[in-house]
Amino acid sequence: MSGVPIALVGALMTESLAAWHVAGNVEETCDRVVVICSTKQIGIEPAAADSMFRWLVTIDGRTRSAISLLAVLRQVREALDPGYASNPVRVAVAPLVL
Amino acid sequence: MKATTPIPVSVLTGFLGSGKTTMLAHLLRQPEFSRTAVIINEFGEIGLDHELIETSEDNVVALTTGCLCCKVRTDLTQTLQDLLHRRDQGACTAFDRVVIETSGLADPAPVLHALMTDTDLAGRVVLGGVVTTVDAVLGEATLEREAISRKQVAVADRIVLSKLDLIDGIACSLLGRLAALNPGAATLRAVHGRIESENLFDAPLRGADDGALEISSWLAPAREHTHDHYDAEIKTYSIARTEPIRAVALTLFLEALAEHCGADLLRLKGIVHIAESPQRPAVIHGVQHVFHPPAWLERWPSADRTSRMVFITRRIPRRWVEVLLDAIAAEVADVSAASSVHRD
Numbered sequence: 001m002s003g004v005p006i007a008l009v010g011a012l013m014t015e016s017l018a019a020w021h022v023a024g025n026v027e028e029t030c031d032r033v034v035v036i037c038s039t040k041q042i043g044i045e046p047a048a049a050d051s052m053f054r055w056l057v058t059i060d061g062r063t064r065s066a067i068s069l070l071a072v073l074r075q076v077r078e079a080l081d082p083g084y085a086s087n088p089v090r091v092a093v094a095p096l097v098l
Numbered sequence: 099m100k101a102t103t104p105i106p107v108s109v110l111t112g113f114l115g116s117g118k119t120t121m122l123a124h125l126l127r128q129p130e131f132s133r134t135a136v137i138i139n140e141f142g143e144i145g146l147d148h149e150l151i152e153t154s155e156d157n158v159v160a161l162t163t164g165c166l167c168c169k170v171r172t173d174l175t176q177t178l179q180d181l182l183h184r185r186d187q188g189a190c191t192a193f194d195r196v197v198i199e200t201s202g203l204a205d206p207a208p209v210l211h212a213l214m215t216d217t218d219l220a221g222r223v224v225l226g227g228v229v230t231t232v233d234a235v236l237g238e239a240t241l242e243r244e245a246i247s248r249k250q251v252a253v254a255d256r257i258v259l260s261k262l263d264l265i266d267g268i269a270c271s272l273l274g275r276l277a278a279l280n281p282g283a284a285t286l287r288a289v290h291g292r293i294e295s296e297n298l299f300d301a302p303l304r305g306a307d308d309g310a311l312e313i314s315s316w317l318a319p320a321r322e323h324t325h326d327h328y329d330a331e332i333k334t335y336s337i338a339r340t341e342p343i344r345a346v347a348l349t350l351f352l353e354a355l356a357e358h359c360g361a362d363l364l365r366l367k368g369i370v371h372i373a374e375s376p377q378r379p380a381v382i383h384g385v386q387h388v389f390h391p392p393a394w395l396e397r398w399p400s401a402d403r404t405s406r407m408v409f410i411t412r413r414i415p416r417r418w419v420e421v422l423l424d425a426i427a428a429e430v431a432d433v434s435a436a437s438s439v440h441r442d
Contacts, residue, residue, distance in 0.1 A: 003428075003432035003435070003436070004425065004428045004429050004432055005428070008421070008424060008425050008428055009425065011421050011425075012421050012422065012425045015415065015417050015418040015421045015422075016358075016418060016422075018415055018417070018418065019358070019413075019414060019415050019418035020358075021413075054429070054433075068350070068429060069425050069426060069429050070350055070353065070354050070357075070426070073354065073358070074357070077358065086357040086358070086360075087356050087357055087359075087360035087361075087386075087387040088356065088357065088387070089352060089353045089356035089357070089387055089388075089389060090211075090215055090356075090387055090388045090389070091215075091388075091389060091390075091391060092214035092215050092388055092389060092390040092391065093214070093215055093216070093217055093219075093220035093221075094104070094213060094214050094215070094216075094219065094220060094223060094224055094225055094390070095104065095224055095390070095391075095393070
C-alpha cells in the first residue's frame with residue numbers, strides 16, 4: 001500500500017495532462033484517482049499492502065501493476081498520447097567542471 | 099595514452115549573419131587566443147567563413163559536409179579526434195582550447211550532446227562556454243521569426259550583441275526579449291567584431307584549487323521569470339526546496355524529466371542539497387535528455403542550503419515540474435520509511 005497522498009497523485013495527473021497538452025479531467029476519491037479524457041478513462045489506485053507493486057493502473061478495463069509513480073506516469077502517457085516516444089536519460093561521459 | 103588535462107571546447111552559435119565569424123576573426127588575432135583551434139561548420143558546398151579567419155591554418159578546420167547539428171556524431175567528433183591526434187603528434191600548432199563555430203541554422207543542442215557523451219572524447223575534452231551572437235540591428239525580427247534563433251539564445255552562457263556600430267542604441271525591446279529568453283546569460287557587446295575577450299569562452303563553472311565554484315551567477319536567476327508576452331513557448335523559471343532531496347529521488351526526477359520532456363528541456367542547472375550528503379551539495383546540469391554526472395562541491399557556497407534548480411524550457415509548465423518533484427520525493431520517502439519498519 002502506497003503512503004503517497006492520493007491528492008498528490010491527483011495533482012500530478014492534472015498537471016501532467018496540462019504538460020502533455022491532453023484535454024481531460026481528473027477526479028479523486030479517498031483511495032483512487034480517475035483520469036477522464038475523450039477516448040479513455042484511466043483509474044489509478046494503490047496496490048494491496050502485500051503486493052510487490054505499489055500501484056494499479058486500469059485502462060480500458062484492463063488492470064496492470066506499476067512499481068512506482070514514474071511507471072504510472074509512463075503507462076498513462078502511453079495510453080493518452082499514441083505518438084509519445086520516451087527519451088531515455090543519457091549520462092554524459094565528459095566532466096561538468098574543468 | 100598519456101594523461102592530459104581535458105581541453106575546453108566552446109561553442110559559438112548565432113543565427114545567419116549575426117556576426118559569429120567577424121567576432122571570431124577578431125578574437126583569433128588576440129594574443130590570448132593564440133593557442134586556439136577552430137572548427138567552422140559552413141552550410142553549403144562552398145565554404146567561405148574559414149577563409150575569413152586569419153590564423154594558423156592547421157588549427158582551423160572547415161566542416162562543409164552539412165549542417166553540424168544533423169551530422170554531429172560523425173563529422174564533429176571525428177574532426178575533434180583528428181585535431182587531438184594531431185596535437186598529440188605535434189603535427190599542428192599546440193592549442194589548449196577549441197572553439198566550434200556552428201552554422202547559423204544549427205541547433206546547438208546536438209553539438210553539446212556530442213561533447214558531453216562521446217566516449218572516444220571522454221577525458222580529452224570538457225564542455226566550455228556556449229556563446230551566442232545576436233545582431234543588434236535585425237536580431238529582434240530574427241528572434242520573432244526563427245525558432246532556432248530563440249533556442250540558440252536560450253542555451254547560451256553568454257550572449258554577444260553584434261553590429262552595435264550600425265545603430266545609435268540598443269532597442270530596449272531586444273534587451274528585454276533576450277533577458278526573457280535567457281535571464282541567466284551575461285549580455286556582452288561587440289563593435290566591429292571587437293569584444294573584451296577575457297573569459298568569453300570559459301566554461302561557466304570552473305573548479306578552483308580550493309574546490310569552490312562560482313555558483314551564484316551560474317544559477318541566476320533565482321526567481322521566476324515569466325514572459326508570456328515575449329514567447330509563449332520558451333520559459334525560464336527556478337524551483338527551490340528547503341528540505342533535502344534524497345539522491346534516488348533526484349535521480350528519478352531527472353529520469354522523468356528526460357523521459358517526458360526530451361528536447362523541450364533546453365537546459366537545466368542547479369545546486370541540490372542531497373539528504374545523504376548534507377555538507378557537500380551536488381551541482382547538476384543537463385541539456386535536453388543528457389545530464390552530466392553531478393559535480394560535488396567541497397562545501398556550500400553560503401549558509402543558505404536551499405536546493406535551487408533553474409529550468410529553461412519549451413512548453414513545460416513550472417507547476418508540473420514542482421508537482422513531479424514533490425510526488426517522487428513523497429514516494430521515495432514512503433518507500434524508505436517502509437524499509438526502515440521492515441529492518442526494525
